[in-house]
Amino acid sequence: MTTYAKKLINHSDKVLEDMFEGIQLSHPNLLRLEKHNVLVRKDYRSVGQHQVVIITGGGSGHEPAHAGFIGEGLVTASVCGGVFASPSSQAVLDTLRTVCGPAGCLLVVKNYTGDRINFGVAAEQAKSEGHNVAMVIVGEDVAVNAGEEVQNAITGRRGLSGTLFVHKVAGAAAASGCSLEEVRAEAEAAAASVGSMGVALSTCTLPGGRPSDRIGPGECEVGLGIHGEPGRAKQPVRSADEMMAQLVERILEVQPPRPASAGARPRVALMVNNLGGSSVMELYISARSAHKALTRAGVEVARVYTGTFMTSLEMAGVTVTVLSIDSLRLARLDAPTTAPAWPRVALEPGLSSAVSPTVPVAPAPSAAEKPPVMVLPESEGEAIRRKVEAACRTLVSLEGRLEELDRRVGDGDCGATFRRAAEAVLAKLPAMPVVEPDRLCSEAGGVVREVMGGTSGAILDIMLSSMAASLRDKPNDWRTAISRAVEGASFYGGAREGCRTMLDALIPAAREAAAGKTLAQVAAAAEAGAEATAAMPPLAGRSSYLRQEDTDGIPDPGAVAAAAALQAIYG
Template structure:
């Protein structure tokens, strides 16, 4: 188990200390794993209805992250994935509630219901009016258990917001409880896990998944889902989740909803944004009116990779509660959506159209050579990704594959002359290849194009164009041979091509010799300590693996051999 913890038994206490240290409006209840608002009036008669929630730890930012004006008055934390004790819940009620009473928002798990329910009874016996609202929003269990026995998952956060807003406006306990219960009744949530999580005390994952599998319809305690299914693309998965929620909650055209895209702890914002994009598109296609939407990690399961989607039916009154001001640290504030807008960039001046001349000497073969390079880029994608991942950021393979697609998409007018073709190729790679490779190849090709204004360059002109292209790469990146970069393949290859031609070898022979030099140069990078780029951060750990950029040079040089000469 690899986690940034000191000791499993100290995790909850140390976590709460850290959270409260970062949140000036919060305080720790002495002797308890309870986070309370620091602005609770000392005079109990001045206290509004207290909204309290909690449960096992491991769901951060829930529940402590929602303690603040306009949301929760207190959050009670149990051990990881374990309900807090009755005494801890009762201590929270005593700390923040007054004659106006307290509302306990409870997720529908047996331990939570028992401990929060018993605490409510004890509080009532002490004269503190207390109500309990249970959230059971997990629609994945629709075919497994009756609605009242479904689990409470991420939709609970929206109940916190509505109940907290009602309490902040001075509503009575009965009114706050009614608003919370009505919100819970309109919620539907369903989740998916791409992998397990590890409870610190257990030290091992809760379940195992093959690379091509995922758990559909899981809870939030590291347990398995309702069923195990093959891995799906994000769009297909969102369609599955939404279809179940929409059917179960009977949401259709004209209904107004709030959408919550929730990460389970191990899902990056990039993937959540892709999920949110599809969810919004599907709802718009179905003419469901998305009034508010949020994407992020709201109620997690430690480091579990996966997400859940929640839909809540709304009206004007509920929207005002969702929009009401709160300074709870984990609430994302404004969930309002703007109309979909796209701004078109200013188009550059277009050169005069040039009629293509496929019959021009050599240009048909030139185009075939370039398309062969595109084939080679795609065939080498996996290998280049592996090499780049070993000593870089792992994007070279997919970047060059995108470059290959851009080459195939060039219009016929691009192939009218070497100068025009190289210019078009350089600009296509500039637009399609990310990272450093795009600028390097674009600069090299554009520099070479300027040296080939003659429409029928001879072999020595091509050799000179190769040389100046390599110089352009060196100038742009500041690298030299020996720095473990693409130059370690390019520089010896360009030198050999020119020398071989001058010695009387044919262009085909000279190019073969050039390819051999590129291969030697790329292989030599396995013994070089990197001095530039991301690989330089690894130092000697990069040794033994060839530089991916140098290997890519060999990839595109080899297929050209059959077309030269």
């Protein structure tokens, strides 16, 4: 008989809707963005007019993160996905369009591929529409991809509860009147100065799911994330002093705090975060033990934050986070905030407990609102149309080959994914503004966003949005636009040359374009790069789950598709 985990829910398919209504009843100073699981400050319009706005988010199941940190002096809006699932790029984009004001917007994103890519897609599209947007990625888990474990991994460290310190620093800096560049600089510095590590005494169970017995009686897992995945090691449960000392020792080894001046003791802020199922008694005992371990190591603990901040549903355990501080960063942590989940904060008075009305999504800017940057002669526009059509027809014809390659090294959907996108662009191409290169790229990105799922779709969307922005800055400079597109894809996706992705075709092509080579040479470089992936170790994407002997001799299907499209355009 199937045994499901006991949870106080109505139905597993309704948990998000019911939860969001409960959040608004509990915190009536929050509004819900129409059509999305997005919560914003009630005064978001005035906030966006006089300061940098802070947007964050990620999967649900981590409450009170992220909606609990919305408030004056902290986060402006939280974009939530499904349980342990990244929100869509459209939800992020609509949030940007709605709350971003003249001072700009900072996205604070945990280092998970889905979050990076979907927030990145939205950021690039928003920038192409004229919004001033920056993004900071936080990955501070010292248990993975740190120190000797890095090797050739490109994923980086996971984002854990240390992200909340970055939120607070950025939110306080924004509230003080700092510019977007200044807020981003403080947030990036905080992200580079924080380390976290967790220990779990139990697993967690998705709504409607079956409990796991992975962690047995008397056992715990150390070095785990916030999505129910196994920890780095399983070991017997020991005393709180011993467990906290183990976590603190690793944090100080990988992310040692630096003293503010020569001869001074390093100063830190300590956070002991409940992963969901631990008692308040255990949290305070753990805080005492972690403080004791830090003091013994010669570190001055200036602030201690103990509570439930970023959970993994009902998982029993804690995450310990240590943030290096100086006088400015401490002032940011101490700055007032009305966010309900930040410690020692009261709700704004005078608000009734009623579900607030939804706020409409701000519309995308119409073409009429943006005068053309450059209008090409009709003959040049027609030539561009023919090249785009040739690339699309090539991708349609390649469906079978891409599908065969992807069945051997991926999930088998690459051919269908590129074919859907190509057919959608072909259908809309007659009405696209081919004589306005920036708008052409922007509209093509919109088509890709609608119909092409998966990582490849998000990467292409980022590239097209980056090209649109570049062509607005430097009209008809396609060489610079290609370089900007590849840089954006690498930054948001995390891959680089040699990781066996479509970038192995695109990066050599961009390099040749930047060097002033002929278009035929650009296309040839892409083709050579795609062929070279057959001998590369799988370091990114679904291929990274395979052994190299399983991928040897098989070129990456995304790289093959990218090279074929460039060959059709430039060859």
